Amino acid sequence: MKKIADSIPTLTAYFFVLLFCYAGISKVLDFENFQVQIAQSPLLSAFAGFTSYSVIAAELIIVSFLLVPRLRTIGLYASMGIMTAFTIYIYLILNYSDFVPCSCGGILEKMGWTEHLIFNIICVLLSLAAVIIIERQTGTAKLKYILSSAAVIVSSSILVIILFLQSEHIIKKENNFTRKFLPNFLMEAGKKSLNHTDYYFAGTDAENLYLGRRGTPLILTEIDHKLKNMTTTKISLDHSDHPFKSLQIKVRAPYLYLYDGTVPVIYRGHLKDSIARTISKGDAYFSQLAVKDSSDFILRTQDSRTHQYTIARLKIAQKSTTTLFPSILEKQIDGIFDCDGMLIENQQHREEFIYVYFYRNQFIIIGNDLPKVKRQSSIDSIFKAQVKITRLSNGTNIMNAPPVRVNLNAAFYGNHIYNVSGLPGKFEPARLRKGRKAVDIYRTDKGEYIGSFYLPAQKIDDVIVTRHGLYLISGKELLSYQFRKSL
Incomplete structure (x- = not known):
């Protein structure tokens, strides 16, 4: 019996040699996949680069210690620590993570997380037993090896907890463009074929989606949220003798609005009425419009003095007023191309909006306290617009090279921004993206990044989020998705 007990340290050492050789070599042979999986870990994603190399190195170093008899004790302590x-x-992962990720290579691929937790506990106990036996064989004081074992276990536990807390902070607050993907976050709920490719989301109400068409701007399409019933309405204007270039329609129930912006005219009509009447004429030229209420609008326009993009507010009353807020959009290069972006309405909170820059990692939350706004950065690292501008002899500016598009589109619902990103993050190989776009979710109330998911469709024409889920226009298809897990 004593011989069996004396052989436990050696047998344990060989067991860990096989375990760590298998685990380390399997990670090396499929390193890219291992690194991607570490990057998707809710605990270690911020340290994916460091962790992916250090884990492999630690496993192979421990193997070398275990194979040398005079270093075997150190190897067993190290085995206890890493296990x-x-x-x-x-x-x-099982108790404090937002989600349970995929496995990370090696034996983990053959076991479930709970089974592997049990396996690891057994390995810790086995290494502890081996350490106790080998320390007794060498005559080490009992108190010394008890304290040493406790120190290894406690310090290893504290290290992982610190990494977890730091990773959570970095990912949510100081992200280095490492996405945390939410597995199986979207579930397809419906699909509807469209007869044209120029549809866009005009708005939504409690039960319906509203679509506009660029080719036929006076046609409003109404479809229920289950994508079953579709109807169209032709809108008549009280005055249509204007040189419109791109008439658009917007719905903020119970009203609909038509506008162009190159012509300073805004129409308003009731959703139950097919006639839209002029409510603003000559008050402001603008390129984008968002509706606060039936007579209050947020605009993106150009300052006549600086010719730069600026946010403005148009109030229509007995005497209409337009107020410019030049401090909201921040000039980096020319104030036009570098400030280009999207003005988007919150589909739940009617008096809240965001402005998402196209070419930099920032969006602006606009509320009632203009010109006071809240600025929040996306996880992308491009803080300055990468656009090259050439000024022509006639005074106009043009881009003389394709810009780096950071943000493609976005939706805003409640306290969450769903940003369609134009760039891949760290540890996202093309074979995983497969040409799809990633949507990054942010909380505006806490100013933090939540997580990401891939859109199933490759072509993204427009996107909107309602209380029923996410809706996507892709070519001639209208797609609806539900979220498997509430945010």
């Missing part, structure tokens, strides 16, 4: 770290990691 304790893996155990705490899995415990945190």
Whole structure:
């Protein structure tokens, strides 16, 4: 019996040699996949680069210690430490993570998380037993090896907890463009074929979506949220003798609005009425419009003095007023191309809006306290617009090279921004993206990044989020998706 007990340290050492060789070599052979999976870990994603290399190195170094008899004790302590770290990691995944990610290579691919937690605990106990036996064989004081074992276990546990807390802070507040993907976040709920490719979302109400068409701007299409019933309405204008270039329609129930912006005219009509009447004429030229209420609008316009884009507010009353807020859009290069973006309405909170820059990692939350706004950065690292501008002899500016498009589109619902990103993040190989676009979710009340998911469709023409889920126009298809997990 004593011989069996004396052989436990050696047998344990060989067991860990096989375990770590298998785990380390399997990670090396499929390193890209291992690094991607670490990047998607809710605990370690911020340290994916460092962790992916250090784990492999640690496993192989421990193997070398275990194979040398005079270093075997150190190797067993190290085995105890790394297995304790893996155990705490899995415990945190199962109990404190927003989601349970994919496996990370090696034996993890053959076991479930709970089974691997049990396996790790057994490995910790086995290494502890081996350490106790080998320390007794060498005559080490009992108190010394007890304190040493406790120090290894406690320090390994604290290290993983610190990494977890730091990773959460970095990912949500100081992200280095490492996405945390929410697995199986979208569930397809419906699909509707469209007869043209120029549809866009005009708005929504409690039960319906409203679509406009660029080719036939006076046609409003109404479709229920289950994408079953579709009807169209032709809108008549009380005055239509204007040189419109791109007439658009917007719905903020119970009203609909038509506008162009190159012509300073805004029409308003009731959704139950097919006639839209002029409510503003000659008050402001603008390029984008968002509706606060039936007589109050947020505009993106150009300052006549600086010729730069600026946010403005148009109030229509007995005497209409237009107020410019030049401090909201921040000039970096020319104040036009570098400030280009999208003005988007909150589909739940009617008096809140965002302005999402196309070419930099920032969006602006606009409320009632103009010119006071809240600025929030996206996880992309491009803080300055990468656009090259050439000024022509006639005074106009043109872009002389394709810009780097950071943000493609966005939707705003409640306290969440769903931003369609134009760029891949770290550890996102093309074979995983497959040409699809990533949507990054942000909380505006806490100013933090929540997570990401891929849109199933490759072509993204327009996107909107309602209380029923996410809706997407892709070519001649209208797609609806529900979220599997509430945010």
